[in-house]
Amino acid sequence: xxxxxxxxxxxxxxxxxxxxxxxxxxxxxxxxxxxxxxxxxxxxxxxxxxxxxxxxxxxxxxxxxxxxxxxxxxxxxxxxxxxxxxxxxxxxxxxxxxxxxxxxxxxxxxxxxxxxxxxxxxxxxxxxxxxxxxxxxxxxxxxxxxxxxxxxxxxxxxxxxxxxxxxxxxxxxxxxxxxxxxxxxxxxxxxxxxxxxxxxxxxxxxxxxxxxxxxxxxxxxxxxxxxxx
Amino acid sequence: xxxxxxxxxxxxxxxxxxxxxxxxxxxxxxxxxxxxxxxxxxxxxxxxxxxxxxxxxxxxxxxxxxxxxxxxxxxxxxxxxxxxxxxxxxxxxxxxxxxxxxxxxxxxxxxxxxxxxxxxxxx
Numbered sequence: 001x002x003x004x005x006x007x008x009x010x011x012x013x014x015x016x017x018x019x020x021x022x023x024x025x026x027x028x029x030x031x032x033x034x035x036x037x038x039x040x041x042x043x044x045x046x047x048x049x050x051x052x053x054x055x056x057x058x059x060x061x062x063x064x065x066x067x068x069x070x071x072x073x074x075x076x077x078x079x080x081x082x083x084x085x086x087x088x089x090x091x092x093x094x095x096x097x098x099x100x101x102x103x104x105x106x107x108x109x110x111x112x113x114x115x116x117x118x119x120x121x122x123x124x125x126x127x128x129x130x131x132x133x134x135x136x137x138x139x140x141x142x143x144x145x146x147x148x149x150x151x152x153x154x155x156x157x158x159x160x161x162x163x164x165x166x167x168x169x170x171x172x173x174x175x176x177x178x179x180x181x182x183x184x185x186x187x188x189x190x191x192x193x194x195x196x197x198x199x200x201x202x203x204x205x206x207x208x209x210x211x212x213x214x215x216x217x218x219x220x221x222x223x224x225x226x227x228x229x
Numbered sequence: 230x231x232x233x234x235x236x237x238x239x240x241x242x243x244x245x246x247x248x249x250x251x252x253x254x255x256x257x258x259x260x261x262x263x264x265x266x267x268x269x270x271x272x273x274x275x276x277x278x279x280x281x282x283x284x285x286x287x288x289x290x291x292x293x294x295x296x297x298x299x300x301x302x303x304x305x306x307x308x309x310x311x312x313x314x315x316x317x318x319x320x321x322x323x324x325x326x327x328x329x330x331x332x333x334x335x336x337x338x339x340x341x342x343x344x345x346x347x348x349x350x351x352x
Contacts, residue, residue, distance in 0.1 A: 002301035002325075009300035023308075024292075027269065027318050031288055034270040056285055057273070063288035070293035070300075 014072035024067055028060040129200025137167065154192075168195040188221075253294045255337065256284070258303060258322055258330040266321035268311070269295060295320055303329050 013020075032050075035057055039049040090097045125131045137157070139149045148171055149157075158167045171190040176183050196208035203222060260275050261267060267275070273291055276284045298304035303326035309319045322330070 002303070002329075005302050006297065006300040013300075023318070026316065028288055028292065030268075030315060030317060031270045031273075031292075038274070058287040058289045060288065063292055066289040066293045067296060070296045 010071065010073050014076055020071070024064060025060070028063050031057065032060060127201070134199075135164075151192075166194055166198045168192045168198045170195065250294065250297070251333075253286075253290065254298060254303070255330065255333045257291075257294060257298060257320075258326050258333070261304065261320060261322040262327065262330055266307075266319040268317040268319050272320070298326070302326075 032053055035053040036049040039052050040046065044052055126134065128134065137149070138147060139153070140147050148169070151169060154167055154169050157164070161167070169190075169192040172187065173190060174185055174187045177186045193209040196202065202208065206222075208222065256276055257272060260272055260279075264271075264275065269288075269291060272295075273286045276286060295304065295306070299306050299320070303323055304320050305323050306318050306320050309317060311317045
C-alpha cells in the first residue's frame with residue numbers, strides 16, 4: 001500500500017518540478033549552515049567549519065542529485081531525455097531520416113499486405129460449422145493430378161466409413177447460360193445434396209436442396225448472390 | 230523489515246541499499262516519535278548523539294530518506310519558522326508512521342533476540 005503511494009508520488013513528482021527545487025535547495029543550505037554553526041561553537045575556525053561540514057554531511061550538490069532521484073522516476077527521466085536527444089539528432093540529419101522512414105514505410109506496407117492475404121487465405125477459419133474438422137478426400141497416384149472420386153465410390157465411403165460424419169461431393173464445371181439477352185458461359189459447381197447441411201450453412205434466400213430432390217435425382221440449381229443480381 | 234523477511238522467506242534477496250534504507254527509516258521514525266517534529270539537521274544530530282557518533286548521516290542519505298517517508302505517508306513535512314527566524318521544514322510522524330514504527334520495532338526485537346541466541350550459543 002505504501003509502495004503504491006510512493007510510486008504515485010514519484011510519478012506526480014516527475015512532472016511538477018521547478019517550484020519545489022528552490023525549497024529543496026534552501027532546506028539543504030540551512031542544514032549546512034546549522035552544521036557549520038555547531039562546529040564554530042565547538043571551536044573550529046570559520047573556513048575549517050565549512051570544509052568539515054562538507055566532509056561530514058556531504059555536499060549540497062550530491063544531496064540535491066539524490067533527492068531528484070527519489071522525487072521522480074529516474075528511469076522515466078532517462079528515457080525521456082534519450083528520446084529527446086534521438087529526435088533532435090534525427091531532425092538534424094534530414095536525408096538520413098527520410099530514407100529511414102521511407103524504408104520503414106515500404107517494409108511495413110509490404111508486411112501488412114502479405115499478412116492480410118495470408119490471414120484471409122490461411123489463418124482465418126472457414127465460415128462453416130466446425131471448420132477444423134473439414135477435410136478434402138481425393139483419389140489419385142502421388143504426383144499425379146488428384147481427381148475427384150467417382151460418385152459410387154463416395155457413396156461407399158459414406159455408408160462404410162467410421163471416421164467421417166458425412167461426405168459430400170463437389171464437381172466444378174462450366175455451362176452455357178442462355179437468357180433473353182444472350183448466352184454466356186458461367187462456372188458452376190455440381191454438389192451432392194448433403195453439402196449445405198454438412199457445412200452447416202444456409203442460402204441467403206430460399207432453401208437448399210431437399211431430400212426428395214436428392215433421391216429423385218432432379219436437376220435443381222442454386223444461384224449465387226451475384227447471379228441473382 | 231528486510232532482515233526479518235529474509236529470515237521468514239529465504240528466497241527473497243534483500244538489496245544492501247534496501248536494508249540500509251529500512252534501518253534508517255525506523256531510526257528516523259523513532260526519533261520523531263520520541264522528540265516530536267524536528268527539522269533535518271536536528272534529526273541528524275540526535276541520531277549522531279544517541280549512537281555516540283556511530284551514525285553520521287550524509288545529507289544525501291538523510292533527505293531522500295525523509296522524502297521517501299513522506300511519499301509513503303509515514304511522515305508529514307511542514308514549513309515553519311524557527312526561533313532564529315529561519316525558515317525550516319519540520320517533519321512529524323503520522324498515525325500510519327506510528328503503526329509502522331511499532332511493527333518494525335517488534336520485528337527488530339525478534340531479529341535481535343534470534344541472532345543473539347544463535348551467535349552466542351555454546352556447545
